[in-house]
Amino acid sequence: MxxxxxxxxxxxxxxxxxxxxxxxxxxxxxxxxxxxxxxxxxxxxxxxGVGGSIEAVEIAVAEVEAKISSLGGVSQPRILLAGTDDGRILQVSRRRYRKKTTPRFFSLRTPEDLRKVSFVKFIFIC
Structure with missing residues (x-):
């Protein structure tokens, strides 16, 4: 080497x-x-002009029966939290889904070197 x-x-x-x-x-x-x-x-x-960081984007989809009123997260350990209108908390971590007083809505597995989470706004036309 x-x-x-x-x-x-x-x-x-x-x-x-x-x-x-x-x-x-x-x-x-x-x-x-x-x-x-x-x-x-x-x-x-x-x-x-080669090398450096390569940005990876993946949109994760989750269907939730409640209205999400707040989002937050921490980087160490990597955890994403979503608060619902009726006071429930959804928690997503890199290793496995963890729940706090709520049934399982979704799970998301993230890569080891996740550095940024972006939220995408969608417009639904019926």
């Missing part, structure tokens, strides 16, 4: 010095390297 890491950084340094080409024709990035050796580079940087 250390040899792979050293070879990778050797190639990155050559390209940063302008001595090579990017060499990624399979993703449309094969072009001559530009000298950027004056810009500091650490292991968290990728000058080639």
């Amino acid at each position: 250390q040899r792979l890491k050293l070879t990778f950084w050797y190639n990155i340094d050559r390209c940063r010095g302008g001595a090579d080409s990017i060499g990624l024709p399979h993703i449309g990035r094969d072009s001559k390297c530009i000298n950027k050796s004056r810009i500091p580079l650490d292991e968290e940087t990728c000058e080639l």
Whole structure:
């Protein structure tokens, strides 16, 4: 593994010095390297425009017989709470569904590295 890491950084340094080409024709990035050796580079940087975070979006659908009046959540542990109009609480966590004085309405399994929850508004036309 250390040899792979050293070879990778050797190639990155050559390209940063302008001595090579990017060499990624399979993703449309094969072009001559530009000298950027004056810009500091650490292991968290990728000058080639690949890598970084990839946003994943999945809309989870839940049918609830009560009106949801409030939503909240915490990140550690990952728990999403929904309060209903009649005082019940729906709780969704990464591992399993947990209930508080309510029958099971829905369950949602989230990935290990969930970072953001977005709520989507829908308009129902009858």
